Amino acid sequence: EKGTHPHYMLKEIDEQPLVMRKIIQKYQDNDGELAIDGTIIDAIKAADRIYIIAAGTSYHAGLIGKQLIESMAKIPVEVHISSEFGYNMPLLSEKPLFVFISQSGETADSRAVLVQVKEMGHPALTITNVPGSTLSREADFTLLLHAGPEIAVASTKAYTAQLAVLAIVAEVAAKSRGVEIGFDLVKELGIVANAMEVLCDLKEIIEHIAREFLTVTRNAFFIGRAVDYYVSLEAALKLKEISYIQAEGFAGGELKHGTIALIEEGTPVIALSTQEKVNLSIRGNVKEVAARGAYPCIISMKGLEQDEDSFVLPAVHEQLTPLISVIPLQLLAYYAALHRGCDVDKPRNLAKSVTVE
Numbered sequence: 001e002k003g004t005h006p007h008y009m010l011k012e013i014d015e016q017p018l019v020m021r022k023i024i025q026k027y028q029d030n031d032g033e034l035a036i037d038g039t040i041i042d043a044i045k046a047a048d049r050i051y052i053i054a055a056g057t058s059y060h061a062g063l064i065g066k067q068l069i070e071s072m073a074k075i076p077v078e079v080h081i082s083s084e085f086g087y088n089m090p091l092l093s094e095k096p097l098f099v100f101i102s103q104s105g106e107t108a109d110s111r112a113v114l115v116q117v118k119e120m121g122h123p124a125l126t127i128t129n130v131p132g133s134t135l136s137r138e139a140d141f142t143l144l145l146h147a148g149p150e151i152a153v154a155s156t157k158a159y160t161a162q163l164a165v166l167a168i169v170a171e172v173a174a175k176s177r178g179v180e181i182g183f184d185l186v187k188e189l190g191i192v193a194n195a196m197e198v199l200c201d202l203k204e205i206i207e208h209i210a211r212e213f214l215t216v217t218r219n220a221f222f223i224g225r226a227v228d229y230y231v232s233l234e235a236a237l238k239l240k241e242i243s244y245i246q247a248e249g250f251a252g253g254e255l256k257h258g259t260i261a262l263i264e265e266g267t268p269v270i271a272l273s274t275q276e277k278v279n280l281s282i283r284g285n286v287k288e289v290a291a292r293g294a295y296p297c298i299i300s301m302k303g304l305e306q307d308e309d310s311f312v313l314p315a316v317h318e319q320l321t322p323l324i325s326v327i328p329l330q331l332l333a334y335y336a337a338l339h340r341g342c343d344v345d346k347p348r349n350l351a352k353s354v355t356v357e
């Protein structure tokens, strides 16, 4: 039930701090250590490479999962779009582990890959929100998101839950391989949950930004570097699917290789800056587009902010910024759709689970 919320999407955005705390609790053992099933740890330890397979928002979570697993556990990871995997099957390593990320656990494109790799005899783990779903039943192992039912077609709380579970997998894998990650993930995820709460209380500011930047425009660009680039892909998907604004996410450095030609007087460009290492270069990109008439909106992280920024995110651990930077972007899509009179929870042409290939 959506209760006092006007839409499921807004309710699900608001549930994210709660989901975060639930995930921390569900994945802690009696000693307060993060833990997953021993058989899954063995499968990860046996693997020489992880192949993440997913679609849409779950694919975007996979891109960030790769960063988390590679930097924390030092295991090589590839991420593939489910529907493309069959055509462009990569040369597989000797001992691959396949990880399927799917909120619904019913996505036909992902299932087709699961069937294929099971036939080849490879182990598979499904990360899903739905216990007993097809992808969960047909894989060897399952990790649950514990996000509660997600009703709105636009995925929100499942995405941040996927990121949290992927971070936990990375931490546990690192521990099992004797790799020191250098920070306390339980503590940092707690800080993330608090930051999410703060962000959910700042809806008015985001509604105002949506009104200013997205009420009449035909298109919008999101730019970022490093993990901010992956979050900008997710922000663009969210905006297009519910507001029907043509939106694209770009790597800041790619702008000059073509996309900058699209910038016109008043084109909204939303830039994300949560990483110290790219703060100056992304701001350089903002200057480039502004000089060509774009209307820039900078969302930065506390500690990296400058006077011209439209919104400043509370600080969280550098590796976990996508868990919170996506929240204002989810809200931006929500309010843009609302202001444009779109059906937020049931956008045209889309279904919650895509069970056809």
Ligand code: M6R
Binding pocket: 055, 056, 057, 058, 101, 102, 103, 104, 105, 106, 107, 110, 153, 154, 155, 156, 237, 238, 241, 352, 353, 354
């Ligand atoms: O249930 P899944 O996570 O497998 O679904 C994958 C995509 O269909 C899904 O993420 C889709 O992109 C969402 N509508 C995005 O908000």
